[in-house]
Amino acid sequence: MTEHLAPAPAPASGSHDAPPYDAPPRPAAGTPGIDVPDPRGRTGLDRHGRDLTGNDRVRVLDVEVLACDWSVLRRTTFDYRHSDGHWSRELRETYDRGDGATILLYDPDRRTVLLTRQFRLPAYVNGHPDGMLLEAAAGLLDGDDPREAIRREAAEETGRAVHDVEHVFDAFMSPGSVTERLSFFAAPYDASAPGADTAGVAAEGEDITVVELPFTEALDLVRTGAIADAKTIMLLQWAALDGPFGPPAVSPR
Numbered sequence: 001m002t003e004h005l006a007p008a009p010a011p012a013s014g015s016h017d018a019p020p021y022d023a024p025p026r027p028a029a030g031t032p033g034i035d036v037p038d039p040r041g042r043t044g045l046d047r048h049g050r051d052l053t054g055n056d057r058v059r060v061l062d063v064e065v066l067a068c069d070w071s072v073l074r075r076t077t078f079d080y081r082h083s084d085g086h087w088s089r090e091l092r093e094t095y096d097r098g099d100g101a102t103i104l105l106y107d108p109d110r111r112t113v114l115l116t117r118q119f120r121l122p123a124y125v126n127g128h129p130d131g132m133l134l135e136a137a138a139g140l141l142d143g144d145d146p147r148e149a150i151r152r153e154a155a156e157e158t159g160r161a162v163h164d165v166e167h168v169f170d171a172f173m174s175p176g177s178v179t180e181r182l183s184f185f186a187a188p189y190d191a192s193a194p195g196a197d198t199a200g201v202a203a204e205g206e207d208i209t210v211v212e213l214p215f216t217e218a219l220d221l222v223r224t225g226a227i228a229d230a231k232t233i234m235l236l237q238w239a240a241l242d243g244p245f246g247p248p249a250v251s252p253r
Contacts, residue, residue, distance in 0.1 A: 033065050047063070058081075071097040071098070093177065102235065104243075118206065119207070136231060184231070
């Protein structure tokens with residue numbers, strides 16, 4: 001005969017068997033970033049890239065979300081048709097941190113540029129002596145138009161308001177693994193306007209030093225490796241070739 005036992009009564013509040021505090025709520029059933037919100041409130045992150053049709057040599061089979069605490073790390077399984085016609089199954093991890101923008105601030109009369117210096121942990125752990133990189137101001141779009149975003153970032157990182165923003169080009173900075181498309185801009189700055197020696201958004205942990213350099217010195221720092229940030233090198237090279245410090249245009253005869 002099976003004996004049916006009545007459930008034990010719940011411990012009275014304040015008894016030794018009761019927990020000392022209210023237990024935290026259980027997390028909602030599901031996977032963060034897929035069918036329940038991740039820390040940034042996003043869902044459906046596993047659907048990104050499944051409906052691409054621009055390349056008939058690529059057939060996306062599956063997208064897995066590996067991490068989504070801030071940026072999104074995905075693993076995509078796809079079939080790829082090679083140039084000789086055979087198909088292979090491939091797996092790639094992609095890091096999606098959103099798109100961004102960067103800007104070179106320059107003074108054409110004084111022939112100077114305004115850069116920033118801040119600590120970059122990835123560079124530090126990969127051999128940079130102290131992780132303090134000289135860079136052009138930059139940041140993520142956060143859903144804004146690139147022009148508006150870079151005006152915001154320039155003000156936050158250099159303390160300078162910029163208005164006449166010129167779009168230079170766009171580029172994928174690390175297309176083998178990172179999805180980010182970076183929009184490059186340039187704008188003159190007014191050296192006589194109030195500025196700051198340090199800047200950044202404290203709530204985001206930013207601690208930025210504003211550095212003004214003669215343009216020729218900035219190019220020398222590229223040659224010596226003291227400027228090792230790709231976006232900054234690209235903007236300085238543009239400024240030297242086609243930008244405000246480039247050779248004068250030759251009129252056709």
